[in-house]
Amino acid sequence: MTTGQHIASRDRAARQLSVLSATYPGWEIQHNGDAPAEEAWKAVLLHPLTPMLAKVGVEQTITRPDAPSLASALQCQVALIHNERATHEITKFPGRR
Template structure:
C-alpha cells in the first residue's frame, strides 16, 4: 500500500478523537494510519514527567491500536495522576503494580 492509498479516518474515528481530546485535556492525542493500514492512537502527556510521577506508574506517552484501548489506558493514567497528593503518591496496595 503506497502513501497515496492510505485510508482517511472514518467519521467514527474523527468523533472518537474529539471525544478523547475533550475527556483527557491533559494529553495531546493523535490518530494516524500507517501506509500499511495500521491504526495508531497516541497520547502524549502535556506536563513534565517527574521521577515521582514515573515511580507512580504515569507514562509520558501511550500508544494503542484503537480508541477504546487508548481511552482505557488514559482512564488508568488519570487515576494515577489523581492519586498524587501534596507531591507524593498515595501508597499502593500489596501486590499492586503501576
C-alpha cells in the same frame, strides 16, 4: 474497503479523537490511520513527567491500536496521577506524615 466504508471509518475516528481530546485535556491525542495498527492511537502527556509520577507508573507517551483501548489506558493514567497528587498534597499539611 469501499470508498463509503473508508469515509465512515475516517469520520468515526474523527469523532473518537474529538471525544478523547475533550475527556483528557491534559494529553495531546493523535490518530494516525497510516501507522502500524498497534500504534494507530497515541497520547502524549502535556505536563512534565516528574520522577515521582514515573515511579508510580505514569507514562509520557501511550500508544494503542484503537480508541477504546487508549481511553482505558488514559483512565488508568489519570487515576495514577490523581492518587499521587492527592498523596503528595496530604503530606504537605502540618501535623500530617
